[in-house]
Amino acid sequence: MRKELNQLREEMARRGLHACLIPTADFHGSEYVHDHFQFRRYVSGFTGSAGTLVVTPQEAGLWTDGRYFLQAEQQLAGSGITLYRSGMPGTERIPQFLERTMPDRGRLGVDGRTISYKMGRHLENLLEHKKISLAYQEDLADAVWAGRPPILPQKIWELPVSCAGQGREEKLAVLREKIQESGANSHLITTLDDIAWLFNLRGGDIPQNPVFFSYCLLTPEETSLFVYGEALSPELRRALEEDGIRIRPYAAITEALGDLDESCRLLLDTSQVSYSLKKAIPKEVRRVFGPNPSTLLKSIKNPTEIAGLREANRKDGVAMVRFLCWLEETVGKEPVTEMSAAEYLDSCRRSQENFLDLSFDTIAGYGPHGAIVHYEATPETDCPLQPEGFLLVDSGGHYLEGTTDITRTIPLGLLTPEMKTRYTQVLQCMLHLAAARFPHGCRGENLDILARLPLWEEGLDFRHGTGHGVGFLLNVHEGPNRFHWNQHGEKSGCVLEPGMVTTDEPGYYEDGKFGIRIENDLLCVEGPQTSYGSFLAFEPLTLCPISTAAVEPSLLTQRDKDLLNQYHQRVWEELSGLLPEKEKAWLHHATRPI
């Protein structure tokens, strides 16, 4: 039995809590969660990136998804915590667990700042018939967690308009129009990337996500930005204040909400705003529930951002070509492992001008490791690369000009016929989606089949979305644009608009054998205007050859070959002038028509 679990239970008893729920979340719904907020990891000992811990005096359960079943099983052994495999048939779900284990009129402890209002309401509704209440102001982490990592706010810096393409005054003006259109006059933003975008600011509070802890409140009278004071230089503070922005302490948001009055019609995105902040809003404030408009505005890249992304992807392509060329001449001759390969690739990126950071930890999965979708090599799992099979490399960078995300599956030598067949089908999937022509109004769910049909025709599939939005020098995963097929209602993606960047990354995974994924970032661009509407298409931003050695040409139609050859022609034209002779010769061969 973990002592941290015991300490938590003692604290729960002191506070009269019958259960507590600990998600893996900060106060902003961020995908990547700062160490300060890893209380679930602290109590459970489970180090995976996703999971929810629920503790009662008698029981404790950890819910996590398929990526982490094995790891969680090992890490939870002897902890006194039961593993609940989310999504598996017969697994008890958290509300049912709470219903079963909690008494009538029980108190469920949860830090209301770490769950969305929507999630909190959902829990309340499910537990209503037992009259269970949400004790949402219980900060158990602060009470129990000795040695909790502090938040050390990193310096916020300004992204010049020459990079951002649009000043913050202009962005704020457009946002205020959208707020008006929704029927509101005020708006609370709690999502870190939306705030960073809106103010043309960047930070470093979450590794590889250039955002900073903050809130933003827009009222008819003022625009307030709530940040840690020490994160702002005096110059930047002055610059913001000169732009009419009121700078307030990060923690003052609750008080600021409490000061709103009946003249305020506050636009709230209840899937983003935390339960606690929603509760801090006075009753007399009229609420308008709707999507945060800045999420959509941010997703539509402006001409400067688009030009930057093309440039960032050229640099990224140069780095990838250097890496691929090196890999080809090294594997089988000198020792290379997953980790050393990733390090080499990272160094190729780092040497590019205006490189700021990786956009996520490089995934380099060899052989069976390629089938683990979120694999990251560790000293324990690291393995040498042999001149056979596939190395799957998913990686990307933040440059001053934008963010990249690319996956290539690299044949290191001999492949089985099955490997080649599947590689060819995944390539068809990627090419077919990238070649789509469609009228304005289409969503990702309308197009996704193009990236799956070659697999579906064989009764095969991949168990992840086909693509996600990519931030501009922001989070590598952003919404609302996406490619997917089996989620509806609110999770359904938005209408695709020119200027959106979405990844196209179909894959195929044979557990214990190999994994294939091929990913290009696609920019949605305008096509012809006809009497049937505004047609749209995609421009591939990613510039890097796709191995033809793994292709089984007999499976390709002439159109497939044309699409691949056109892409390679483009890669050659964009990159060849940027490469030294050796890499240029390699690229020439790698991009020759098939």
Next chain:
Amino acid sequence: MRKELNQLREEMARRGLHACLIPTADFHGSEYVHDHFQFRRYVSGFTGSAGTLVVTPQEAGLWTDGRYFLQAEQQLAGSGITLYRSGMPGTERIPQFLERTMPDRGRLGVDGRTISYKMGRHLENLLEHKKISLAYQEDLADAVWAGRPPILPQKIWELPVSCAGQGREEKLAVLREKIQESGANSHLITTLDDIAWLFNLRGGDIPQNPVFFSYCLLTPEETSLFVYGEALSPELRRALEEDGIRIRPYAAITEALGDLDESCRLLLDTSQVSYSLKKAIPKEVRRVFGPNPSTLLKSIKNPTEIAGLREANRKDGVAMVRFLCWLEETVGKEPVTEMSAAEYLDSCRRSQENFLDLSFDTIAGYGPHGAIVHYEATPETDCPLQPEGFLLVDSGGHYLEGTTDITRTIPLGLLTPEMKTRYTQVLQCMLHLAAARFPHGCRGENLDILARLPLWEEGLDFRHGTGHGVGFLLNVHEGPNRFHWNQHGEKSGCVLEPGMVTTDEPGYYEDGKFGIRIENDLLCVEGPQTSYGSFLAFEPLTLCPISTAAVEPSLLTQRDKDLLNQYHQRVWEELSGLLPEKEKAWLHHATRPI
């Protein structure tokens, strides 16, 4: 100024109404509306199938869609009624019209039985700020309409279990389970086709829709069917009563709802149930809002229905082949017009065993008429068929074994290269959707692109849905399955299930020149079960050659040719044994591989 409009205004004045709204609707939300309910047509003189009339003391407006702009303009000339072109930019919408023309605290007259509860609530919400009330119990039609056509209830007849495949006791038992699952114990059904399906009864109250005016109320104690007494023979009444069904008068539904008490948890589909019926439910009855489960149950055809549909489509194919063969040898030699061609086709269907009725009026549009999506030839528009261009024929029948719906576009002679190109692209659209392989969970919106991409790639499209569900000896249009791409939320189609029948009818229309549509009915069937799920596919139920004379073979891929040849091979195998020598020889030629 029409005298009917004046009479209506006088009656409105007597009743103190500031406006009245007259939709084209019966009490059941039926697509085809009995003459008794054509009050909008009576008052306005506009005979199109769709339109809403709004009348105030000073103004009158008729809203209809693009199909009817020309016709409405002609028929409304001099009537004192303004045409409002729905869906055109800048057209004032009905709520805005009411807002502009009605006084504060005004009374809007509407027969609450002819609008859904959802629609009524929507109107109320939009007009709330002017405190306008819905005077929903005003039956202006009865007061104003001299010579209103009566409802003459047709005899209801029983569809034997040998055709229906499932007894009504079994259907009721399954439905009651679904009601329980929704959290209710009672259910009100007002949709005529769902009631006909549930009780294995058919009627003739609406031409070509074998349904009968009725309501159904299920409570924990009993199952009540509300019908016109004269529609039931004593034998059928007894048979139903022996099955435990309480037969009550059609008009008694309001009273029956009023008798419900607090023990009742009533499942209501507010998009189906009328505003008036919803208002008749006592306040103490707990309402469960959700979809009517019988709509989904009905859409999944059972093995007997499927076998019947295959048989019905063989008969329909024989009729179509006779027609096509006759057309080919007659046009250019003897006089044939759109109407005489349609009559010949109808006679071919009528001569089939167990033929009951057409499933809708045959559309036979020659040349430019083919571009009018809902064209029906009249003596005024009827035109002779020449040995050139396209004849578009959309038709279907009700057989005891099921309902059919088929469109073929028939080249009568010389075609322009553009005609051939578009015909070939429409054919590709139809074939690609029909050949889809996909996992369970897909909806029509995921697949629809397959039936559009060959057109989208050229910046072209068709402005109608790709396909609708087909009833089993019921309405030729039914839900919830459909193929479409640009409607979301509640209008989004359901997950496709094995046993559903959906049409696949892409088209292309050049206004004033020609129209192309090719339609097969597709049965959703089970494919392989793999570790990625239950895969599904389609079986074409429609059996009729598709003209290859209009195909431009150079635009087809080998796969396209294979798909067409496979389909024709199937048509040949299924129909050749059923045809006399001449038609058999014709079919042999028509189905030869390309």
